[in-house]
Amino acid sequence: MSGGSVVPIEEIGNIRPPPFVRLPDLVTVFVRRAERLEKLAPGHVLEGWLRFMAALSRAQHEALRRLPPGSMPGPDEIAAAREAQRPALESEHWQGDATWPAALDEILRIMAAVNKPAAAEAARASLAALDTEERAALVSRYLSFELGAGERGAAPYVAAALQLYWTRMAALLDPAAVGLRDDKTACPICGGPPVASVVSGAEGDSRSLRYLCCGLCQTQWNEVRIKCTACGSTKGIAYHHVDQGGTATDEPPARDTGERAKNGGPTVRAETCDECKTYLKILYREKDVGADPVADDLATLELDILASEAGYHRTAPNPFLILGET
Amino acid sequence: MGVIDVTRRGFFKFGGTALAGSTLAALGFDPQPALAQVRPFKLARTTETRNTCPYCSVSCGVIMYSIGDRSRNARSEIIHIEGDPDHPVNRGTLCPKGAGLLDFVRSPTRTQYPMYRGPGERQFRRVSWDWAMERIATLMKEDRDRNFIDRIDNGTTVNRWLSTGMLAASATTNETAFLTYKIVRSMGMVVFDNQARV
Numbered sequence: 001m002s003g004g005s006v007v008p009i010e011e012i013g014n015i016r017p018p019p020f021v022r023l024p025d026l027v028t029v030f031v032r033r034a035e036r037l038e039k040l041a042p043g044h045v046l047e048g049w050l051r052f053m054a055a056l057s058r059a060q061h062e063a064l065r066r067l068p069p070g071s072m073p074g075p076d077e078i079a080a081a082r083e084a085q086r087p088a089l090e091s092e093h094w095q096g097d098a099t100w101p102a103a104l105d106e107i108l109r110i111m112a113a114v115n116k117p118a119a120a121e122a123a124r125a126s127l128a129a130l131d132t133e134e135r136a137a138l139v140s141r142y143l144s145f146e147l148g149a150g151e152r153g154a155a156p157y158v159a160a161a162l163q164l165y166w167t168r169m170a171a172l173l174d175p176a177a178v179g180l181r182d183d184k185t186a187c188p189i190c191g192g193p194p195v196a197s198v199v200s201g202a203e204g205d206s207r208s209l210r211y212l213c214c215g216l217c218q219t220q221w222n223e224v225r226i227k228c229t230a231c232g233s234t235k236g237i238a239y240h241h242v243d244q245g246g247t248a249t250d251e252p253p254a255r256d257t258g259e260r261a262k263n264g265g266p267t268v269r270a271e272t273c274d275e276c277k278t279y280l281k282i283l284y285r286e287k288d289v290g291a292d293p294v295a296d297d298l299a300t301l302e303l304d305i306l307a308s309e310a311g312y313h314r315t316a317p318n319p320f321l322i323l324g325e326t
Numbered sequence: 327m328g329v330i331d332v333t334r335r336g337f338f339k340f341g342g343t344a345l346a347g348s349t350l351a352a353l354g355f356d357p358q359p360a361l362a363q364v365r366p367f368k369l370a371r372t373t374e375t376r377n378t379c380p381y382c383s384v385s386c387g388v389i390m391y392s393i394g395d396r397s398r399n400a401r402s403e404i405i406h407i408e409g410d411p412d413h414p415v416n417r418g419t420l421c422p423k424g425a426g427l428l429d430f431v432r433s434p435t436r437t438q439y440p441m442y443r444g445p446g447e448r449q450f451r452r453v454s455w456d457w458a459m460e461r462i463a464t465l466m467k468e469d470r471d472r473n474f475i476d477r478i479d480n481g482t483t484v485n486r487w488l489s490t491g492m493l494a495a496s497a498t499t500n501e502t503a504f505l506t507y508k509i510v511r512s513m514g515m516v517v518f519d520n521q522a523r524v
Contacts, residue, residue, distance in 0.1 A: 045359045313338060323338055
């Protein structure tokens with residue numbers, strides 16, 4: 001029975017509330033993502049794409065080590081943001097410093113040697129040829145979702161550089177200085193939308209708490225489970241996964257398979273809301289400790305396709321997968 | 327200008343056209359195999375539902391996982407129960423009784439309908455809810471008519487019924503508890519306790 005963990009007797013009655021934010025760990029965040037993508041790639045229908053994304057994550061990890069010193073908001077600015085319930089590193093007021101162009105250059109340099117389709121190399125080369133102003137304009141278009149049809153190939157490189165810029169700032173923040181925000185639909189650190197939910201406790205905490213994961217600064221923030229992350233409804237929430245057998249899904253399995261259905265079930269489900277007809281993926285780390293919100297999201301495109309066909313709209317995209325006009 | 331401006335962009339919908347114009351295709355990867363692969367696949371639905379452990383007055387929160395789609399009149403079944411990590415009382419923990427709730431739900435000896443064993447009979451037999459309610463009401467009325475005390479010796483009005491008691495359930499809302507109290511006390515019943523004290 002996996003109804004919970006065994007709690008030491010001195011802790012009974014003293015279980016602490018969960019931390020509101022978990023800031024990213026720069027040492028592991030990108031390299032673990034790369035390892036995850038490399039693990040998911042073999043035999044996957046989009047193997048080439050996942051391998052490319054694994055290489056890009058590795059490039060991020062490498063580039064991190066050669067990043068020049070950046071700028072951070074001071075204690076007064078962080079306190080003011082907290083007072084106003086605004087994110088401390090709000091991406092709406094994007095100004096940037098020397099960090100992100102350096103990150104982009106480094107990523108483009110490393111990616112030059114990576115085996116990839118001609119179109120991916122062409123997108124890389126044309127991005128490398130842009131001058132500072134053109135790049136800044138491209139970032140603005142990316143952040144405001146106005147990338148032209150011919151520019152979508154640049155999106156993963158730009159996203160990778162912006163992730164480095166924001167993730168490092170987020171990692172250097174003091175979690176105690178970050179205020180708890182009432183608005184849980186956006187990242188409390190940078191204001192970005194969540195790319196997915198993960199269900200898992202902090203290190204050494206086996207509780208199945210839900211954390212929303214920011215696609216930009218990699219911060220995770222706590223939100224209660226069984227609740228729509230877009231409209232806040234607790235009614236009409238369901239969890240959908242892909243049934244590859246194509247068998248009837250209404251028939252429950254034999255009784256004795258119940259535990260398997262829970263513990264051996266899919267790692268990734270779509271948390272759908274019938275009130276606002278949206279979904280966001282939710283990853284159960286208890287089933288696979290290596291699950292990564294960005295990597296596992298990219299590797300479960302079939303779930304997006306089926307959820308879309310069922311009439312659910314995704315609330316926010318993966319930063320690396322910008323869709324064309326529909 | 328947000329990082330990803332949902333209000334301007336609208337919500338995101340995956341399909342052949344959207345993927346053909348996506349980053350994936352722009353980088354030279356073909357999304358068609360992914361679209362084709364999905365054809366035989368189906369969406370399977372599970373639900374997670376909050377509830378309260380029925381055992382004691384601590385009222386720990388639980389999450390019940392079930393499969394099947396009730397909205398389509400399909401048979402659904404609970405497949406797992408665990409402590410609710412968001413519940414302020416137990417924060418995801420459960421005692422051994424609560425941790426065994428799934429076995430309680432599925433127990434073959436679980437009482438699922440009223441059973442009756444008359445005086446001198448050897449075995450319980452299944453009866454209808456109506457029959458059981460009727461029987462309980464009749465016995466309560468008979469006992470109350472026989473033993474109700476409206477006045478004691480010195481003439482003080484007491485209106486009490488001491489020969490029948492009631493044991494109520496633990497996992498109730500304030501409203502249910504209020505109504506239970508009103509119903510029981512209005513009949514003059516004094517012996518009234520709650521299963522929560524077990």
